[in-house]
Amino acid sequence: MYTMNGCGTKLYGRTSTPDGYIATKWFCLVFIPVFPISSYLVISEAEDYDYIISSKKTYQMVKLDEIYRPHLQKFLISWAIAIALFVLLSYL
Numbered sequence: 001m002y003t004m005n006g007c008g009t010k011l012y013g014r015t016s017t018p019d020g021y022i023a024t025k026w027f028c029l030v031f032i033p034v035f036p037i038s039s040y041l042v043i044s045e046a047e048d049y050d051y052i053i054s055s056k057k058t059y060q061m062v063k064l065d066e067i068y069r070p071h072l073q074k075f076l077i078s079w080a081i082a083i084a085l086f087v088l089l090s091y092l
Contacts, residue, residue, distance in 0.1 A: 001057070006031040011040070011059075013071035019043060022064070024071040033075060039068040 002008045011023040012033050020043040026033035040061040 001025065001059075003028060003031075009037060011042070013068065013074070015068065015070065017041065022068050022071075024068055026075075036067045036072055036075065039064040039066070039071065 001010050003010055007029050008027075009025055010028050010031075010033070012026050013022070013024045015022045020041055022039060023042050024039045025037045027035055027037055040059075040063055043060045043062065046058050
């Protein structure tokens, strides 16, 4: 996962399982998830600090066969609400 100025890929969503948690990798623009790429079972994660202002997360993950549906549903609902608000406010 890599982002520069909020653009790139990032893990969003966290659903606990007995083996770890499920997260979905998203393509992001300005830290806003635009579309899902794939879902993973994250077994472990660690954060390494380089100097004072930067950090790097490392993950041990297993790729799932398809995108995790609850994460996709929340994403679609959020975008639908945002678009509805935009349309509603544009007519006021």
